Amino acid sequence: MNELVAGAHRGFDDAVRALIGRRAETIVRGDETGTVFLDSLYSELVEARHHGQRSEHSTGVSYKSKPPVWIDASSLLHQIDRTVATWWRTRPDAADLSVTVTRLQLLVDYRWAPDDVAALQRMTHIIHGWVGSIHTLLGYAPAVKELTVPCPACGETYVVADSAGEQTRRYALQLTTIGAGCAACGETWEPAEYVTLAALIGAATPDGIVKEAA
Numbered sequence: 001m002n003e004l005v006a007g008a009h010r011g012f013d014d015a016v017r018a019l020i021g022r023r024a025e026t027i028v029r030g031d032e033t034g035t036v037f038l039d040s041l042y043s044e045l046v047e048a049r050h051h052g053q054r055s056e057h058s059t060g061v062s063y064k065s066k067p068p069v070w071i072d073a074s075s076l077l078h079q080i081d082r083t084v085a086t087w088w089r090t091r092p093d094a095a096d097l098s099v100t101v102t103r104l105q106l107l108v109d110y111r112w113a114p115d116d117v118a119a120l121q122r123m124t125h126i127i128h129g130w131v132g133s134i135h136t137l138l139g140y141a142p143a144v145k146e147l148t149v150p151c152p153a154c155g156e157t158y159v160v161a162d163s164a165g166e167q168t169r170r171y172a173l174q175l176t177t178i179g180a181g182c183a184a185c186g187e188t189w190e191p192a193e194y195v196t197l198a199a200l201i202g203a204a205t206p207d208g209i210v211k212e213a214a
């Protein structure tokens with residue numbers, strides 16, 4: 001049971017890092033390889049919202065068809081902040097860092113009990129979803145690959161996603177660098193379990209990957 005908590009906690013820690021940790025990027029310059037550190041996805045989301053608001057005010061552009069990025073960024077930020085606040089209800093004293101970032105760090109440091117495995121997995125899955133949404137929103141190389149086969153846990157192939165009022169259909173099973181998950185039922189698989197997942201869906205994992213989520 002303790003190993004289960006430890007495993008669930010590791011998964012949660014990885015997911016939180018993917019959202020609020022600085023991102024190490026390898027750069028190659030000639031024969032030399034170096035590492036640069038970029039802001040966290042969460043900070044970039046905050047930036048995207050501010051930037052959008054500024055430019056919208058200064059240009060007075062009105063958007064008719066597609067909502068501007070900052071509306072999506074703003075609503076995703078709101079969703080993240082509100083959800084994390086239900087996970088850690090006490091408002092931390094966060095002078096420099098955002099309250100949400102501090103809450104997530106407190107959640108990572110918390111001594112989770114065996115009873116918390118399901119809760120940890122659920123939070124982990126939700127954070128993976130945010131990381132994928134931020135990648136998509138900010139136009140980064142996609143972190144999410146979609147699988148075209150039905151989820152072995154719930155049988156769903158598609159989910160309907162709502163993006164600023166626009167409904168789009170996408171594949172339920174999604175593969176990221178930090179885990180795979182079903183957007184329909186919330187089942188998750190760690191990278192170490194990919195072989196199991198591939199067996200469950202009856203395919204060599206790479207063959208099931210048809211497209212990168214745009």
Ligand SMILES: [Zn+2]
Nearest residue numbers: 151154182185
């Ligand atoms: Zn499912």
